[in-house]
Amino acid sequence: MxxxxxxxxxxxxxxxxxxxxxxxxxxxxxxxxxxxxxxxxxxxxxxxxxxxxxxxxxxxxxxxxxxxxxxxxxxxxxxxxxxxxxxxxxxxxxxxxxxxxxxxxxxxxxxxxxxxxxxxxxxxxxxxxxxxxxxxxxxxxxxxxxxxxxxxxxxxxGSVTQWMSTRFQTAWNHDVRPKRFMFHFDQPTEWKTLNPSITQVTGRLLGGCLETVRHLIGTPYGDVRAFQEQHLGGEPILWYFEACEASATDLHRSLMQMHLAGWFDYATGILFGRTSAGQAIEDYTLLDVYQMIATETGLPIFYDLDIGHQPPQLTLVNGATATVTLQGKDSRLDMTFD
CATH class of the missing domain: 3.40.50.10740 (Murein tetrapeptidase LD-carboxypeptidase, N-terminal domain)
Incomplete structure (x- = not known):
């Protein structure tokens, strides 16, 4: 890298x-x-x-x-x-x-x-x-x-640490001009895991907005296997995604396509940012989507992290070695630029 x-x-x-x-x-x-x-x-x-x-x-x-x-x-x-x-x-x-x-x-x-x-x-x-x-x-x-x-x-x-935010903003109000601070935090932050026994995961970061990066599958710009071989020395990926407006079933299809395309073949886990997207279709919810991809891939799933359209958000470096640790209010992300 x-x-x-x-x-x-x-x-x-x-x-x-x-x-x-x-x-x-x-x-x-x-x-x-x-x-x-x-x-x-x-x-x-x-x-x-x-x-x-x-x-x-x-x-x-x-x-x-x-x-x-x-x-x-x-x-x-x-x-x-x-x-x-x-x-x-x-x-x-x-x-x-x-x-x-x-x-x-x-x-x-x-x-x-x-x-x-x-x-x-x-x-x-x-x-x-x-x-x-x-x-x-x-x-x-x-x-x-x-x-x-x-x-x-x-x-x-070098290495850099970022900590879980204390509170986050649930919705944007573009009619309100920022004064001292940009965002209007109204809910407490909590990073979560599907499996309480798994509270730490390490890998090379790669990801983005799920609704847009999914369109790179099958193109010269989405050859994840070549990226791992040529630039990561074969190291596994720690995926991260955030969603803006897709429904639960749309996110399901996108993640399944990634899985079938081999994007998750050599990975350590998937991080999902908190989101107001993922509208339930019938009784199929966003949490069902996370459970589905965990079952299909066998990977640990962390969710509601500070990533994406519900600020504030972490700065995640594609390609860096990262460790995410869930420990209540002291949850953190450590990155090393190696």
Missing amino acids: RYPFFGWTGQTIGITALSSGLPDALHPLLEESKLRLEDRQMETVIGETVWTQEKAQSTTASVRASELMQMFQHPDIDAILPPFGGERALDILSHLDFFELPVKWLLGYSDTSTVLFAITVKTGIATAHGPNVLELRSEEWDETTAAWRRVLATPRD
């Missing part, structure tokens, strides 16, 4: 819309994010793609890919973040020259994880699943969100 590095001061962030951009009404939100980053001694380079949105994309796939490549190759840009996710990141993959990508951080989640996943699997460059730039627009950041800087500043062969 090849790990980028992001220092603590004087760094420059490139902001590009590799999936969706911002309609006019949301432009002030990006300006706020820019100011909050500058408050923390980070400069920004904002691409043209972020200011437009039409037909469920910021602009054409070729233009989005070109701007992303330019930011990767720009010598003064230290990390790249999107404004948020979207719907059509998949379109840009065939326009990217993966083997001309320098070792540089790309951070984001939701549809952005489609590109994160593909870059890591194709090249062995670590990518980071964590906050998008619009979630950094408040005066202060909660401890879980703020950890993205500690994670990206971890050196090669």
